[in-house]
Amino acid sequence: MDTVNKQLTPKQRILKTVDRLFYQQGYLATGINQIIAEAQVAKASFYQHFSSKESLVLEYIAIHNAEFLNHEKQVEKKFSEPKAKILALFDDLTDFAQRTEYRGCPFLNLTAEFSQPESKPRQLIAQCKTEFRIYIEQLVSKAIPGKNNSQSSIATAIYLLYESALLEIRVHHNLWPIEASKFAVNQLLS
Amino acid sequence: MDTVNKQLTPKQRILKTVDRLFYQQGYLATGINQIIAEAQVAKASFYQHFSSKESLVLEYIAIHNAEFLNHEKQVEKKFSEPKAKILALFDDLTDFAQRTEYRGCPFLNLTAEFSQPESKPRQLIAQCKTEFRIYIEQLVSKAIPGKNNSQSSIATAIYLLYESALLEIRVHHNLWPIEASKFAVNQLLS
Amino acid sequence: MDTVNKQLTPKQRILKTVDRLFYQQGYLATGINQIIAEAQVAKASFYQHFSSKESLVLEYIAIHNAEFLNHEKQVEKKFSEPKAKILALFDDLTDFAQRTEYRGCPFLNLTAEFSQPESKPRQLIAQCKTEFRIYIEQLVSKAIPGKNNSQSSIATAIYLLYESALLEIRVHHNLWPIEASKFAVNQLLS
Amino acid sequence: MDTVNKQLTPKQRILKTVDRLFYQQGYLATGINQIIAEAQVAKASFYQHFSSKESLVLEYIAIHNAEFLNHEKQVEKKFSEPKAKILALFDDLTDFAQRTEYRGCPFLNLTAEFSQPESKPRQLIAQCKTEFRIYIEQLVSKAIPGKNNSQSSIATAIYLLYESALLEIRVHHNLWPIEASKFAVNQLLS
DNA sequence: CATGAATGAGGGTTCATTCAT
DNA sequence: GATGAATGAACCCTCATTCAT
Helix, strand or coil, X not given: CCCCCCCCCXXXXXXXXXXXXXXXXXXXXXXXXXXXXXXXXCHHHHHXXXXXXXXXXXXXXXXXXXXXXXXXXXXXXXXXXXHHHHHHHXXXXXHHHCCCCCCCCHHHHHHCCCCCCCCHHHHHHHHHHHHHHHHHHHHHHHHCCCCHHHHHHHHHHHHHHHHHHHHXXXXXXXXXXXXXXXXXXXXXXX | CXXXXXXXXXXXXXXXXXXXXXXXXXXXXXXXXXXXXXXXXXXXXXXXXXXXXXXXXXXXXXXXXXXXXXXXXXXXXXXXXXXHHHHHHHHHHHHHHCCCCCCCCHHHHHHXXXXXXXXXXXXXXXXXXXXXXXXXXXXXXHHCCCCHHHHHHHHHHHHHHHHHHHHHHHHHCCXXXXXXXXXXXXXXXX | CCCCCCCCCHHHHHHHHHHHHHHHHCCCCCCHHHHHHHHCCCHHHHHHHCCCHHHHHHHHHXXXXXXXXXXXXXXXXXXXXXXXXXXHHHHHHHHHHCCCCCCCCHHHHHHCCCCCCCCHHHHHHHHHHHHHHHHHHHXXXXXXXXXXXXXXXXXXXXXXXXXXXXXXHHHHCCCHHHHHHHHHHHHHHC | CXXXXXXXXXXXXXXXXXXXXXXXXXXXXXXXXXXXXXXXXCHHHHHHHCCCHHHHHHHHHHHHHHHHHHHHHHHHHCCCCHHHHHHHHHHHHHHHHCCCCCCCCHXXXXXXXXXXXXXXXXHHHHHHHXXXXXXXXXXXXHHCCCCXXXXXXXXXXXXXXXXXXXXXXXXXXXXXXXXHHHHHHHHHHC
């Protein structure tokens, strides 16, 4: 297959492989055999680095969350005005979603594959999403410094609109949800 | 198992069984063997009524969509004022979500399990969601008769807020997303 | 599907359908479901006319044998000289085998699918082949009236060469076996 | 079942088992479940060594072909005169065919079970048969060194007569085809 | 005479994980 | 630290046949 760089360590090769496979095929549809075949790693080596498939997905989630939050901060930096920072998140999403291989939010896709709310992946993803919501709250608090009472409500609503954009791009395989949610965000911030 | 009423026809027993299993466990995690065991139907009988597991889920989706739209219309009827009809959708959601077995929107859960956007279940669910969006548009057009230009944008935003409520109730295993989306809907409609 | 003429009786439709399917796909690979679907006959109707799949194949063999022997006699009639009559069988085979859908001898294909020599299909096919061998013996007895001792041996050898032509056309997916066997037949008859 | 020696490796046990089952029952009539039960191997172990049932039969064919060609060369060695070497093939066949478990040529039986000429088993078997035909050609070229023109034609005819002997032993469940083909071979070589 | 629903047994294949080396 | 063989359970689906209607 030669789908991964053999100079990476086995663990890195595995993580790089599932980065692609979990996102393109989903968690349940991606088997251990496919992972080790494409990562060019022995089966026993896999279990030396990850105690189970679930522990792999947990690491995958954690890595993605760090990358995501970091990316958002990079995007934010480009603008000085608080409101512009918020809207930039939606514009950045447009860029992302236009890629042909775009398949929605990896976290939202994953969370739907675990039926138990108490499962570790579900809990971890909920944490990540909460982190993101708090991040938006901070942006909002700067954008509308006076209206202290409704700040939090507006921030949560913006978070929900961002989430629904992520979701509905995938549902409808179309970009209109971004514009629609951006419209509502503008209304809420004015 | 005796989990279903034997007086129903095998096809009815199957549909009744997956109504529960697909929602509680998901599509991929629910195997044909479990379905036929709990429906008390022979394997070959299953395939007499459904050409494949996919065709079963398509029927399951169609049935649920009809029931959902009908239910929404029943809810709407209870109110005379247009804006109240819209907000009633969210209040009704609160009732639903308070049930212990609530696991989010069956359609959104399902659509995440199919990686191919062109797959029939994904396309059918997108259709159902579009139907629902149009339904909301009709409600909104009555609620804000004057503002013709932004009617459609507001309706779409309300649809997105409803969707994100459905989604985030599941993500966070909590009801706060309903209040947050309702708050934004009120803002948009005022 | 509309693959058969509905004006035929159900039994005729079944026989016409398996005529195609048994030859193109083989006996084991052709399921009852496919037969009744393409013959447009109800499953219970099938079992009203044929007590089992085996009894169907027996009837199929009998019909084909009658048609085959009749066809050979038609071919033979075109020639007056005994030796020419024999060689005509091979030339006729060339015509048949050039059809794209040619897949070898239906009887030889079938007999390989039944592992038990005592099975009825195997026994019936052996009978058919014996009938054909005797037919060739009669042709040979006219072609070499003098050499009474070796007549039978030569006839059997010609039968074997015809059979191997049938077989090897299929094995090698090529027509050269006909010419090779014809060459040997000429040697034996000179 | 205890039908195989547990000291062999699983792969060896599988090959030993199908050596018997494919020959006695045929390819289609032999299921994976029976193979693994009699080989005393877990199902997943089977698929570790063979990617599919088809790949197993390909290996089975290759092994048998090597054994067959080797055996023929052993038989040939026993005679010094070229013509005797050829006739020895037929006498050796008589020995083989007298065994009670004799069921004809494994390759010819198998090839009839695959309807597609382009299928790998069919192609591999055609190759094996070609190899054997060339082997006979070499023997014939030594037996009739002078008649260069007809050497190839005679060799091919002898190949066909050997094949039809193999075939018709099975068809008629009787040994007379060997004598008949041997008679013709003698005629062609004299 | 004709029907379609229902069946038990089996088809080939893949799952996540463990083990001895 | 790395390996590949081995596993039991489960995957979705099809088989030829029988039954009540």
